Amino acid sequence: MNPSPPPPPPRDPDLLEEALGLGRGGSPPWRLAFVEDCVETSGAFVLHHFLKRALSTEGDGTVVFLGLAQPFSHYDRVLRKMGCNLSVQRNKNKLHFIDLLNLEFLDEKGENDREIGFMDLYNRILRSIEAIRSKDNNGGWTTIIIDDLSHLEIAAHGSVKHVLDFLQYCRSLTSEMDCFLVILNHEDIHSSDEALQMLSHLDYISDILIKAETLSTGIAADVHGQMTVVIKDAPGGLIKKLHSFQFKVKENGVEFFYPGSRF
Amino acid sequence: MAESISRSLRDGCLEGEHAPALTIEDSLASPLGSHVFDHFLANLASQIADGTSQARGLVLVALNRSPSFYIDLLRRKGVDASLVDKWVRILDCYSDPLGWKDRIPPLTNVQKPSTRENVSFFRDVRDINKLLSSVLDLGKGFVGQGKTRFAVAVDLVSNLLRHTSLPSVAGLLNNLRSNDQISCIFWLIHSDLHEPRVSTALAYVSTVVASVQPIMQLTDEHRSRRDFLWLEKNSCKAKFCVRLKRRNGRVKLLAEELHMDQVGVKFAAVTSENSFVNKSLLPKVQFNLQLSDQERVDRAKVVLPYEHQGNGEAIQIYDGRRSLSDDQKDPHLVQPSTLSAMTDAQANSGNGEIHYIRDSDDEQPDSDEDPDDDLDF
Numbered sequence: 284m285n286p287s288p289p290p291p292p293p294r295d296p297d298l299l300e301e302a303l304g305l306g307r308g309g310s311p312p313w314r315l316a317f318v319e320d321c322v323e324t325s326g327a328f329v330l331h332h333f334l335k336r337a338l339s340t341e342g343d344g345t346v347v348f349l350g351l352a353q354p355f356s357h358y359d360r361v362l363r364k365m366g367c368n369l370s371v372q373r374n375k376n377k378l379h380f381i382d383l384l385n386l387e388f389l390d391e392k393g394e395n396d397r398e399i400g401f402m403d404l405y406n407r408i409l410r411s412i413e414a415i416r417s418k419d420n421n422g423g424w425t426t427i428i429i430d431d432l433s434h435l436e437i438a439a440h441g442s443v444k445h446v447l448d449f450l451q452y453c454r455s456l457t458s459e460m461d462c463f464l465v466i467l468n469h470e471d472i473h474s475s476d477e478a479l480q481m482l483s484h485l486d487y488i489s490d491i492l493i494k495a496e497t498l499s500t501g502i503a504a505d506v507h508g509q510m511t512v513v514i515k516d517a518p519g520g521l522i523k524k525l526h527s528f529q530f531k532v533k534e535n536g537v538e539f540f541y542p543g544s545r546f
Numbered sequence: 547m548a549e550s551i552s553r554s555l556r557d558g559c560l561e562g563e564h565a566p567a568l569t570i571e572d573s574l575a576s577p578l579g580s581h582v583f584d585h586f587l588a589n590l591a592s593q594i595a596d597g598t599s600q601a602r603g604l605v606l607v608a609l610n611r612s613p614s615f616y617i618d619l620l621r622r623k624g625v626d627a628s629l630v631d632k633w634v635r636i637l638d639c640y641s642d643p644l645g646w647k648d649r650i651p652p653l654t655n656v657q658k659p660s661t662r663e664n665v666s667f668f669r670d671v672r673d674i675n676k677l678l679s680s681v682l683d684l685g686k687g688f689v690g691q692g693k694t695r696f697a698v699a700v701d702l703v704s705n706l707l708r709h710t711s712l713p714s715v716a717g718l719l720n721n722l723r724s725n726d727q728i729s730c731i732f733w734l735i736h737s738d739l740h741e742p743r744v745s746t747a748l749a750y751v752s753t754v755v756a757s758v759q760p761i762m763q764l765t766d767e768h769r770s771r772r773d774f775l776w777l778e779k780n781s782c783k784a785k786f787c788v789r790l791k792r793r794n795g796r797v798k799l800l801a802e803e804l805h806m807d808q809v810g811v812k813f814a815a816v817t818s819e820n821s822f823v824n825k826s827l828l829p830k831v832q833f834n835l836q837l838s839d840q841e842r843v844d845r846a847k848v849v850l851p852y853e854h855q856g857n858g859e860a861i862q863i864y865d866g867r868r869s870l871s872d873d874q875k876d877p878h879l880v881q882p883s884t885l886s887a888m889t890d891a892q893a894n895s896g897n898g899e900i901h902y903i904r905d906s907d908d909e910q911p912d913s914d915e916d917p918d919d920d921l922d923f
Contacts, residue, residue: 398644406650413653444708448644451705455641458612483738486574513774519577519736521806522778 298539299332302512302526303491310344310424314457315464315518316491321471324508326495327352328532330430333465334358335367338377343423345376347411349404351383351434352467364535379411386438397439401449408453412460424461427453431467436481443481454488470494487519498529507531510539547788547802548813551754552589558600558695558729563793565695565723568732569748572758575738576784578804579758580610581811583734587616587699588623588810590730594697595629601697601729602633605685607677609639610702610734613665623810635684636665639677643709645669671706674714678721685727695729698722703735703748712744719751749789758804759785782806786813 296305304312320326337344350358358380359369372378388400412425429435432446439445456462473482486492492513498506512526531538551568559565568586572579587606593599606616613636620630642648648669668680685696700706706715722731737745737757749755761783783805790798803814837845 402644402646402649405646409650409653447708451640451643452646455612458614459641480739483574483736487577487736487739511774516806517580519574520580521577521782522774525774525778 297537298526298528298541299329299493299510299512299530299537300336302514302524302528303493304514305336310461311426311463313463313490313514315454315489316466316493317485317489318465318467318493318495319470320467320495321469321497323497324495326467326493327430328530328537329493329495330428330465330467331358331361331365332537333426333428334369335362335365337426338367338369338372345378345415345423345425346372347379347381347408347415347425347427349381349383349408349427349429351386351438352430354384355380355382366535376415376417379415381407381411383434386434388438388440397442397445398448400438401445401452405449405452408456412456412462424463426463426465427456429453429464429466431469432485433469433472443484446481447484450485450488490515490518490520495530505531509542547800548585548786548804551756551788552586552593554754555586555590555697555730555732556593556599558697564753565725565728566730566754567719567723567752568730568754568756569745569752570732570734570756570758571737571745571748572734572784573736573738576758576760578784578806578811579734579736581806582756582758582786582804583699583701583732584619585811586732588620588625590697590699591620591625591630591634592623594633595625599697599729600695602694603685603689603696604634605681605696605698606634606636607639607668607681607698607700608636609643609671609700609705612640613638613662616701617662631662631664633688634664635688637668637677637680637684638665639668639671639705642667642669643671643705672709674710674718678718681722682725682727689727693726695727697729698731700731700733703733704739707740707744712747716747716751719748723751753791755789757785757787757789759787761785761803 303316318326318329334346334348337346348358355369362369369378369380373380383404386404388397408427415423415425435446435449436443450466453464457464468482468485470482492511492515494511494513495508496511497508499509506529509527509529513522514524514526515521516523528539528541530540554566555568570579570582570586572582587604590599590601591604594601594604608616616636617627617630620634621627666680666684668677670676681698685698689696700719703715703719706718719731719733722728733748735745735748783803786802786804788800788802790800792798801816803816804811805814806812
């Protein structure tokens with residue numbers, strides 16, 4: 284009988300993982316990360332990266348994914364090409380996908396419906412954590428990924444207050460339930476004063492900011508954009524470290540590299 | 547000046563006077579307000595534990611950070627844990643500010659964090675009257691009735707303003723200030739989350755307003771809040787500007803510098819070395835855009851091969867726009883009349899030569915004079 288092949292050696296962390304302090308497996312050293320992107324450069328690949336890493340066999344992480352922008356089949360297809368089968372992970376109770384396409388909180392009766400809608404959403408996240416934290420998985424850490432914040436604003440009919448209240452409750456999960464939050468936000472949709480205050484609020488509560496943007500020199504075939512990772516010493520606190528590198532999004536993953544190092 | 551603020555909070559209020567009230571405000575350009583709040587909180591808690599302050603207890607209204615954060619903070623700052631349990635009460639408005647957890651089914655198989663005796667949940671931050679009475683009840687609960695006073699700290703008024711109106715919040719703070727059992731009160735606000743009138747309104751309720759401002763003022767280029775390189779360079783130090791309202795009505799303006807180190811925030815007098823003048827406005831890149839002094843000297847010494855006449859004569863620099871008088875003559879300059887005499891003499895000799903006259907370095911590259919005007923087609 285042939286012995287089973289040895290497991291593949293753990294791969295070295297890439298530049299993004301190094302910048303975020305993510306070693307080979309293990310929980311993140313931060314609690315709330317915002318991923319910012321724009322129309323020209325989508326930051327969705329960062330969420331895919333986090334999703335794959337959290338579900339990797341090297342760590343004991345679990346994921347609660349709030350899918351407001353795409354259906355489950357989309358992420359399943361993308362992650363399969365990256366070597367991760369989301370259907371299997373869901374069956375193993377490591378992934379809870381909350382399908383929130385076309386999420387809407389009916390406002391016929393008045394403002395309280397938005398609050399009730401967000402409260403119900405918070406409750407669904409709690410139930411997912413409860414289901415994940417069964418006796419088999421109780422020791423692991425849970426990443427809550429939200430794709431994306433703008434759809435929450437749409438569901439709240441533009442009410443920044445309700446979205447921030449919901450985020451406050453999600454934040455409380457980071458201290459009470461050993462959870463980590465990763466939220467995608469489109470920076471360039473905020474133009475009004477109230478929306479700009481929303482971005483400031485997000486800055487004050489995050490301890491990591493990952494910004495994906497186009498190259499300042501324009502479009503390039505081999506470099507799809509540049510990434511800035513801002514590490515703070517505390518939520519809304521001092522900038523402890525700044526990382527900047529470039530990336531190329533491929534079918535089976537993302538390549539990160541320093542400017543000029545690929546040629 | 548930070549020391550005098552700490553003393554003011556420690557000494558509390560005089561009989562018949564309202565309690566001293568401190569507003570700490572900051573912005574994303576200089577996000578050190580939370581650290582300043584922690585500094586005064588730890589100082590006051592330490593003085594309460596030592597019995598050196600007028601306040602015999604502290605009620606902390608935690609809206610922005612969890613109660614466990616503050617308990618860890620006070621332990622790290624050296625306040626005895628048993629004294630924290632005895633003399634500090636935390637009103638937890640962070641975990642369930644709107645009462646959602648009471649309205650959804652509780653979790654079953656998940657281990658909940660243990661609750662501490664000195665932490666009380668508050669589940670309706672929109673009800674300011676209830677918040678006021680909860681703070682007063684908590685304080686009276688451990689200092690009793692009578693003339694014993696306690697201190698109040700609100701970790702983020704900005705969060706409170708999200709749930710209720712400015713008049714309600716100002717009323718809450720004013721009611722606390724004027725209560726006979728309050729020794730002192732202080733709070734933090736992020737000024738860039740609100741209209742300027744909010745900061746102004748809170749300043750009227752305060753006896754001291756301490757603003758944390760960036761050392762280097764934002765230029766138009768840096769005004770975008772996304773200038774991370776600028777923020778990284780300037781975020782660990784700031785100006786600490788204090789406006790003190792004296793009892794006689796006089797307002798004093800004072801300034802200090804503050805910087806962050808491993809231990810926490812440190813205050814220092816303003817020095818001439820740390821000037822507030824903006825220095826280079828050049829973008830921060832991975833290569834030098836300017837020459838060092840040595841490089842400038844070396845460049846000045848370089849003799850360009852095509853201007854070296856080879857005959858021992860001085861290098862000629864053309865500056866035709868300057869009108870020269872005798873006392874302004876530059877030995878390196880050749881006057882146009884002399885130049886033409888030289889070229890005429892050389893032309894008559896029949897040998898072709900090229901004379902290169904370098905333009906003066908004083909001439910600005912973007913001058914109004916169009917060099918193409920010299921062309922004669």
